[in-house]
Amino acid sequence: MAVVSVTRSSRVIARSREVTAYHRNAEKPGKPLYLLIPGGVITGAALAAIALIGYRTWGQRTMPESEGIWWIVVLLLPYFCGLLMFSYGYELYNWPKAIRLTLILGVIGLAIIVVFAAIVAALAALGEHDGDGEHHSSSGSSHSGSDRSGSFWDLSGLNLNIGGGSDSRPPTSAVAAGERRFGRSDDRGFGERVKLDFDYKLFQNPP
Numbered sequence: 001m002a003v004v005s006v007t008r009s010s011r012v013i014a015r016s017r018e019v020t021a022y023h024r025n026a027e028k029p030g031k032p033l034y035l036l037i038p039g040g041v042i043t044g045a046a047l048a049a050i051a052l053i054g055y056r057t058w059g060q061r062t063m064p065e066s067e068g069i070w071w072i073v074v075l076l077l078p079y080f081c082g083l084l085m086f087s088y089g090y091e092l093y094n095w096p097k098a099i100r101l102t103l104i105l106g107v108i109g110l111a112i113i114v115v116f117a118a119i120v121a122a123l124a125a126l127g128e129h130d131g132d133g134e135h136h137s138s139s140g141s142s143h144s145g146s147d148r149s150g151s152f153w154d155l156s157g158l159n160l161n162i163g164g165g166s167d168s169r170p171p172t173s174a175v176a177a178g179e180r181r182f183g184r185s186d187d188r189g190f191g192e193r194v195k196l197d198f199d200y201k202l203f204q205n206p207p
Contacts, residue, residue: 015090022092032089039085043109046079051113059120080106 023033050072057068080102087101 019090019092030093032092035085035089037089039082039087039089042078042082043086044082046075046082047109047113050075050079051116054113054117055120058117059124061124079109083109 019032019036022028023031053063053068053071053075056063057065083102083106084098087098087105088095091097091101
């Protein structure tokens, strides 16, 4: 494989020198570099635009798919026209070889774009999946914490409402009922002591 790559690179370099020599030769008709260089620029710009639209359509998903496909189809025209100009100058005005080279390079370029778009779409889908998992995990944790805190405050509110008065300390009724159980005398009336005993039972056995 390495030997084949070196051989092809050597052929490309040799061909480029041949095209340059042809262009500089005043006796030869035509100037192939005037076709090769602009055709390469047009092809590169069209290819970059197709890749960008594909990324926005299937990667970022900021462009509607129908609109993205429409722009890609439109950009195929300058893409292949630029390739044909490049190939015609590269093959020194040989139409059959130029058309053949245009088709080969065009298919290779589109294949690279398709592979790139597939990788970007896969990475974007993977990122969305990880983000959804983290969101569900965090929301579940916060919901569990809010349930626990809500149950605590509901219990405090229950003791506060049942005990009556402005004091928000839950153990007040338990201390008062403990005083009754240990025989400590107080000045409370019978109705208030029954209410405190009822509060103590509710505090020990919440509903």
